Amino acid sequence: MKTFGASKEFLFDENQEWEVVGEGVKRKIMGFDDKIMLVKVHFSAGGIGYEHKHHHSQVTYAIDGEWEFTIGGVTKTVKDGDSVYIPPHVLHGATCTKEGILIDVFSPIREDFME
Numbered sequence: 001m002k003t004f005g006a007s008k009e010f011l012f013d014e015n016q017e018w019e020v021v022g023e024g025v026k027r028k029i030m031g032f033d034d035k036i037m038l039v040k041v042h043f044s045a046g047g048i049g050y051e052h053k054h055h056h057s058q059v060t061y062a063i064d065g066e067w068e069f070t071i072g073g074v075t076k077t078v079k080d081g082d083s084v085y086i087p088p089h090v091l092h093g094a095t096c097t098k099e100g101i102l103i104d105v106f107s108p109i110r111e112d113f114m115e
Contacts (some may be wrong), residue, residue, distance in 0.1 A: 008032075018042065024096065025049060032109050039104040039113065043067070043096035051093035056106045058086040065100010069093075 011030050018026040024047025031038040043049075043065060051070065066079040071092045078084060078094070086092045 013040070016040075022048065022050070027104075027113075029113060030103075035108050037106045037109045037113070039106070039110070041102045041104055043094075043100060043102070045096055045099045047096040049094040051091050053089050053091045054110070055088050056108060056110060057088055058092075059105045060084050060086070061103045061105075063101040063103060065096060065102075066098035067094040067096050067100075067102075 013028070013030070016028040016030065018028055020026045024044035025041065027039050027041045029037065030040050041049075060078075061083045062078050062080055064080045066077060068075055069078045069084055069092070071084060071086055072090045077097075079098075080100070
């Protein structure tokens with residue numbers, strides 16, 4: 001189980017460690033309770049978020065960078081300032097074409113991220 005320091009209410013970026021989750025992909029959990037979770041994800045150019053699906057609702061916001069996102073068989077370019085909504089149980093994935101950071105919000109919490 002991950003630890004988050006003395007406070008769950010204040011999770012400062014500098015105090016959170018990156019977790020490598022794939023080649024060119026790492027993440028930090030930046031806030032959560034049992035109903036919602038916010039995750040910062042860094043992609044190097046060429047990093048892949050392989051296609052998968054889960055029972056969570058997901059909203060993703062691109063802080064910077066560029067990705068080819070596929071959601072439910074539809075692929076579009078997502079870049080700085082864009083966002084996507086991924087409904088529960090819909091196959092989705094992304095390939096990073098320009099290094100950047102995504103902010104993912106999940107409801108309910110991704111318990112598998114806490115292991």
